Amino acid sequence: MHARLFLASVLVVSLCACSFGADFAQGTADSITMPPGNRVSQTMLAGDKLVTFRSWLDIPYVSNPVEPEYQKLNIYIPEEYFTEGGTVNGYTAKTAPIFMPNGVGGYMPGKQFIPANDTRHGTPNAALYALSRGYVVVAPAIRGRTLEHGKAPTLIVDYKAAVRWVRHNKDRLPAGDTEKIISDGLSAGGALSSLLGATGNAKEYEPYLKEIGAEDERDDIFASAVYCPITNLENADMPYEWIFNGVNTYHMGPAREMDENMKAASEALKAAFPAYLNGLNLKGYTLDENGNGTFRTYIEGLYIAAAQKALDAGVNVRGLDWLTVEGDKVTGADLSKYAVWATRMKAAPAFDSLNMKSFENNEFSDKHFTEYAFTHSTAEAPAMAEAEKIYIMNPMNFIGREGVDTAKHWRIRHGVKDRDTSLAVPAILALKLSQEGYDADVAAVWGVPHDGNYDLPELFDWLDGICR
Numbered sequence: 001m002h003a004r005l006f007l008a009s010v011l012v013v014s015l016c017a018c019s020f021g022a023d024f025a026q027g028t029a030d031s032i033t034m035p036p037g038n039r040v041s042q043t044m045l046a047g048d049k050l051v052t053f054r055s056w057l058d059i060p061y062v063s064n065p066v067e068p069e070y071q072k073l074n075i076y077i078p079e080e081y082f083t084e085g086g087t088v089n090g091y092t093a094k095t096a097p098i099f100m101p102n103g104v105g106g107y108m109p110g111k112q113f114i115p116a117n118d119t120r121h122g123t124p125n126a127a128l129y130a131l132s133r134g135y136v137v138v139a140p141a142i143r144g145r146t147l148e149h150g151k152a153p154t155l156i157v158d159y160k161a162a163v164r165w166v167r168h169n170k171d172r173l174p175a176g177d178t179e180k181i182i183s184d185g186l187s188a189g190g191a192l193s194s195l196l197g198a199t200g201n202a203k204e205y206e207p208y209l210k211e212i213g214a215e216d217e218r219d220d221i222f223a224s225a226v227y228c229p230i231t232n233l234e235n236a237d238m239p240y241e242w243i244f245n246g247v248n249t250y251h252m253g254p255a256r257e258m259d260e261n262m263k264a265a266s267e268a269l270k271a272a273f274p275a276y277l278n279g280l281n282l283k284g285y286t287l288d289e290n291g292n293g294t295f296r297t298y299i300e301g302l303y304i305a306a307a308q309k310a311l312d313a314g315v316n317v318r319g320l321d322w323l324t325v326e327g328d329k330v331t332g333a334d335l336s337k338y339a340v341w342a343t344r345m346k347a348a349p350a351f352d353s354l355n356m357k358s359f360e361n362n363e364f365s366d367k368h369f370t371e372y373a374f375t376h377s378t379a380e381a382p383a384m385a386e387a388e389k390i391y392i393m394n395p396m397n398f399i400g401r402e403g404v405d406t407a408k409h410w411r412i413r414h415g416v417k418d419r420d421t422s423l424a425v426p427a428i429l430a431l432k433l434s435q436e437g438y439d440a441d442v443a444a445v446w447g448v449p450h451d452g453n454y455d456l457p458e459l460f461d462w463l464d465g466i467c468r
Ligand code: DHB
Pocket: 104, 105, 106, 107, 186, 187, 188, 189, 230, 359, 360, 420, 421
């Protein structure tokens, strides 16, 4: 493994000896306007495959950037597409899907993805792996909450602007099918991927897009890859307590006990969840006032399926008090015991903190975004975020809405060991999508904590299935 990573880190970098025009020359391989020197050809080892690709770096995707360091993108294109008739994995320069991963985490600014080997997973990262499968990669940087001009909703405005730039330059890109754009992200980046997928062409974002000089184009996409999304923010505190109520030690930093205000919040939010869930009218999925019912069985079923898949692959899932295994079949999961096993990460409320100091409060300009936390706030000067901003930060508000072009295909994954948000959050997103007629493939993944892009071969098998 070490030798492999070492080899992989040795890049063969060669500057292309080609001329740069002042503008795109339609349809030719050497046509993108780039400062000389930015265009390089590299060969990297992705697993056991050598991948050669060309890069165009730091292209602004809006004409009025407010944070120019972040409102720019990189393009990476497999070398094969620069040869007449060249193919990779059955794709050609014309048909290659465009994979657009975002690097956002913690609602912080996200840098452009750079193809590389990922030492954490010991595999190629998503950008390099995508290239090895013949995808064109467009990697935008995106503004985040720690920038002067980076609070909600700027992250989704930037991601949309990047999509619009790609579409606007459709005939000038050397390769890539702009009707096959795929978003990808994890955690806050998963929330962002969901937002991009859900809100295609929704008019609410128009003023923000105009302000930064985004192209006047469609911003709908073909598919969304979503890992552990920290999304549906104004409703996510309730399902967190539906799962973790009764577990009073939290593990954000050193282990601490929830105080009386937090425990009271846990009780209230848990009690409020069934009404929220039932109000979504997800046919066949309901909860009674105690939080039991078909939706609970569905969530337990996702954990059972994750354990079964692991067991079938030879992983030992036995000996856990929350999981029942009979012979070679996983037959039960108990959510209350699951919470004790998983442990609680966040105090209640998990997202809209009583002290107004969570990542999400900061994302909403240091404001509350739920009625509960606002009315029970312990902050010195509690304030509520604008309703319009809360609304346009939530993909749930757009799915199935008239005049919105939601992505047709979705793959949503959440680790069994993830306690950054409740599995109910991605599950509700998937159920809503399915109910509105979209193709939503959702699963929990055994052994995985809060993470993403850990199953790239499976992700790209699924993408090939929908793109070909
Ligand atoms: C992320 C994680 C969180 O727990 C959270 O509340 C927001 C974002 C993240 O990893 O992106």
